[in-house]
Amino acid sequence: QVQVVESGGGLVQFGGSLRLSCAASGSIFRVYSMGWYRQTPGKQRELVATITNGGVTNYDDFVKGRFTISRDNAKNTVYLEMNSLKPEDTAVYYCKAAVDGRVYWGQGTQVTVSL
Numbered sequence: 001q002v003q004v005v006e007s008g009g010g011l012v013q014f015g016g017s018l019r020l021s022c023a024a025s026g027s028i029f030r031v032y033s034m035g036w037y038r039q040t041p042g043k044q045r046e047l048v049a050t051i052t053n054g055g056v057t058n059y060d061d062f063v064k065g066r067f068t069i070s071r072d073n074a075k076n077t078v079y080l081e082m083n084s085l086k087p088e089d090t091a092v093y094y095c096k097a098a099v100d101g102r103v104y105w106g107q108g109t110q111v112t113v114s115l
Helices: none
Strands: 002-007 010-013 019-027 031-039 046-049 057-059 067-072 077-082 093-097 103-106 109-114
Touching: 002 093, 002 103, 019 031, 019 093, 019 109, 031 067, 046 067, 046 077, 057 067, 077 093, 077 103
Parallel strands: 010 109
Antiparallel strands: 002 019, 019 077, 031 046, 031 093, 046 057, 067 077, 093 103, 093 109
16 A cells, blocks of 8 residues: 655745655655646646656646755655745645556645735
């Protein structure tokens, strides 16, 4: 059994910063790609950023230069540092982890950016 748990969401003002964390735990041999996605009501879940276990990153154009994804392989944990936040970044942020050939999702954490 594998669990993926996010933390770090909350309410922040326009231009502020937040750091999200996501840890995979349980019966794990190896965690491969990890990533962050986000979803707003009525819209499909969309990619924010991903990172391989070798450290190769990929970002959605809308967050490039503002968000930074990183990971600690020893802790099976991925982070998302979000700076210069905008109201359009308001969403539920989900973590995805590819573990031993299967994909697991976290329960999501709400990020709200106010004016």
